[in-house]
Amino acid sequence: MTDRRTTIKWMLAAAAAMPLLNQRTGAEEVTASLVAPNGYGSDPHLTKPYHPGDVWPLTLSPAQRRTAGALCNVILPGDERSPGAESVGVVDFIDEWVSAPYPRQVADQPIVLEGLAWMDAEALLRFEKYFAELDDLRRHAICDDICYEPKAEAKFARAAKFFTRYRDLTVGGFYSTPAGHRDLGYIGNVALPSFDGPPPELLRKLGLGPGTS
């Protein structure tokens, strides 16, 4: 039976090796034909609803998905206006993203996989638990070190780069759902008999509208 320190070392080694492996794949994708063998093609059915995994298989392991979900919920937790990111399918979306055959997503895959591995390795080093097993206080202790690239210590630079990308994926995955739309107060996408523009009282308050200068 391997002890914890060995496990952590192995994980760090795996994390370090992954980008090399995947960068090579990524470069080939980018320079090769733009036709993705597992993509939806140039003429997909546009009106049917799709779910992650419908077009190309998902590839994250259960362990990776667990870490991914925990991190999603740290980035966008549930509150009084909307649920946490994980509960509206953002992990499925991120899995779909890192499993996709297109150049942009292929380039993101090693960043995300390495980053998720790093989160667990760091959690094990600091707290002897996987990231998903930590309480909020401990999760934040790690995230505070990597959440802002300009202020991250040099040793966290790579993890901070991952966090920036992962935050964009989480934000993009969350606010593009109906739950995200409601949270932001987006009330469009409904047929209206007329479009009357902003209410006059709002324009007055802002000092805008016809006749102002």
Added chain:
Amino acid sequence: MTPAAKQQQYDVIVVGSGAAGGQTAYTLCMEGAKVLMLEAGRNYVPEQETPMFQTPDQAPLRGVATPEKDFGFYDATVDGGWTVPGEPYVQSTEDPHGRFAWWRSRMLGGRTNHWGRISLRNGPYDFKPHRRDGLGMDWPISYEDVAPYYDKVERLIGVYGTSEGLENTPNSPEGCLLPPPSPLVSDYLVQQRAGRLGIPIVAGHRAVLTRQLDFKRSPALLHPGNLKAQRIIAAHMQQRAACFWATDCGRGCSIRANYQSTTVHLPPALATGNLHIVTDAMVSQVMLGRNGLATGVKYIDKTSGSERVAAARVVVLAASACETVRILLNSKSPQFPEGLANSSGKVGRYLMDTVGSSVSGQVPLLESLPPLNEDGASGHAFYAPWWLYQDQQKGKMDFARGYHIEFGGGRRMPGFGTLHGLESLIHGSYGKKLKDDARRYYGSFVGFDGRGEMIPNENSYCEIDPKVKDRWGIPVLRFHWQWSDHETRQAAHMQKTFAGIIEAMGGRVMGAVKTDGAEAISPGGFIIHEVGGAMMGENRQTSVTNEWCQTWDVKNLFLNDGAVFVSNADKNPTLTIMALAWRASDHIARLMRRKEL
């Protein structure tokens, strides 16, 4: 082709089904001509295929752009984009500034299915630019020649906007334009603050029905004396619904509230009984008879891969500027060893796009607004026509031609990238704070796009590549591209202007303002306003067609698309393409009636 169609005699073959092909088929069929339309892409039925209310989470990858759907999953374009599988094109250089990106749309209706629908008239200066500043070339026609056709097209397709009497920005006669949609909060802010800088902000012009077309008055004005045409178009105008203020126009429109060739031009043309459409028909060349007249076209039936022939009295190419050029250059014969209708050597020359440059800003005044439905008509309630004609005339500017400003903000449907790029505002926030930040900043961004005139030059052209062929065995195009200082300086001016407007709005520019015009300008082809390549002109030595889009060399061959453009004003070309196609088609009908064709 169906056996029945094979036996039928056609008056006119129209190659292409977009703005030019659609307009040509419409006009000729209404005049009684038997028309065969050949479209390289598949049949496309917007009423059934348009994703009208789908949200991003119902699409793969939240609908983001991929190389297979360049403008996002829900963009109307199918089998098209910057690359088309099996149909390559070639660049003459690795230098990114010397490349031309070619957008194609292999589907019925072509690029009209997804375009921005901005529909601006060229002004008087735009047809005689050389006369005004000594650069480029003049058209053989003037604004007055085209104006009646602008009137007709606006009435037929439905364009909203206003007539403001601004310089080189023509008014439309009463009854041509539909009322513009209500502006958004951000539109009013831009209008007020740009106004303080002397930049006029007026109603945009777009091909979207803000109300039902005038099916009582317009038919008689569109088709005087032609009762059958009047009856058909009146019925079709009533079948088009007015905009219901939801879903992005770029997806297409199943209620036919915006202009697509497939919902506006082709249905009434089909209703005449005079139009036969064959899709998946990739035209490779125009055939020439011993008498020097075009006899028809050769095409590949893409479903079987076999070569077919279609014959008619008249051939109209409306395949998009570059595809029309490609067909001509690939139509070689002893009489035309350098390509059909190319005795001038000008086929492929003077390819143009539009100058594009963008800046976006974040505006505190627009933060944390109450929930508002700002879907509107998919943007462009307002725009700024070019406003510095007099400064240019007085020699105060370091570039010769103008640009207009398109801009947009508002609380539009949040997608994958709506809240990206905020690092400079949120400083690494996550958790509860990030949710508050998202609520605060959503809807507070305004983007500005300049759309400016490119002057035709000797170094921007296309030709046939000697080696590469597409999957159908048809030789492909090789592009050469170069912006002049007039364009790059204009792009730098856009950047400074947009930054100035954003500052005047109390906002901050997101990202850097590009002062180097060569970096500020979008690559050739990116604005998808490809025109030129077979210019019209006064004589056969310096141009490919006469003012009627009729080739000088082959009198029954017409080029009804953007290939004939002599200049590419800042005004988006589609409205002018349709006006010229209608004008040329009237001429074809006239010549056929006189038995001159």
